[in-house]
Amino acid sequence: MKYLVMAGMICMATGTAFAMSHGGKGHHGHMQHQQVQSTFATQSQDGMTFANFSVRARIGMAPNSAAYGQISIADGNDTLIAARTSVAETVELHEHIHDKGVMRMREVKGGLPITSEQPLEMRPGGLHIMLLGLKGPLVSGTEIELSLEFASGKTVALMVPVVSITKMHH
Numbered sequence: 001m002k003y004l005v006m007a008g009m010i011c012m013a014t015g016t017a018f019a020m021s022h023g024g025k026g027h028h029g030h031m032q033h034q035q036v037q038s039t040f041a042t043q044s045q046d047g048m049t050f051a052n053f054s055v056r057a058r059i060g061m062a063p064n065s066a067a068y069g070q071i072s073i074a075d076g077n078d079t080l081i082a083a084r085t086s087v088a089e090t091v092e093l094h095e096h097i098h099d100k101g102v103m104r105m106r107e108v109k110g111g112l113p114i115t116s117e118q119p120l121e122m123r124p125g126g127l128h129i130m131l132l133g134l135k136g137p138l139v140s141g142t143e144i145e146l147s148l149e150f151a152s153g154k155t156v157a158l159m160v161p162v163v164s165i166t167k168m169h170h
């Protein structure tokens, strides 16, 4: 039932997820209070700060999902070159582009840069971590482990909350 409910829900990915009824057919306007909305606690490791991480809940049997979040660095720079998680077959770093009026996404070769002046912002409709070939349901209110690899050789493992998100661009 969770999948069906989520397919009709609108939810802002602001870290503190909130959900309201979409009013689509078969739904009847109730707020969903029973699900625990876990949020990502900002954390710092080795001069890097990770904030607002979330993973979009799976929509029905959709094969893919995406993860978002912000990474800032106190000094110097680094590049997010790869990510992995046990819940997806493949993980890619993606960007959205406007192609003749159509929004498309594609893999970013060479990774996503982070500098002390320019934090890395991954959000719906922009840069994101693409999870391809989901192995499980990705239910809102749960968490997945996401491991991030950087050009500096650093690897950071995060527990990332699964939230339902309104914009379906994948």
Ligand SMILES: [Cu+2]
Pocket (backbone or CB within 6 Å): 066, 094, 095, 105, 106, 128, 129, 130, 170
């Ligand atoms: Cu993508």
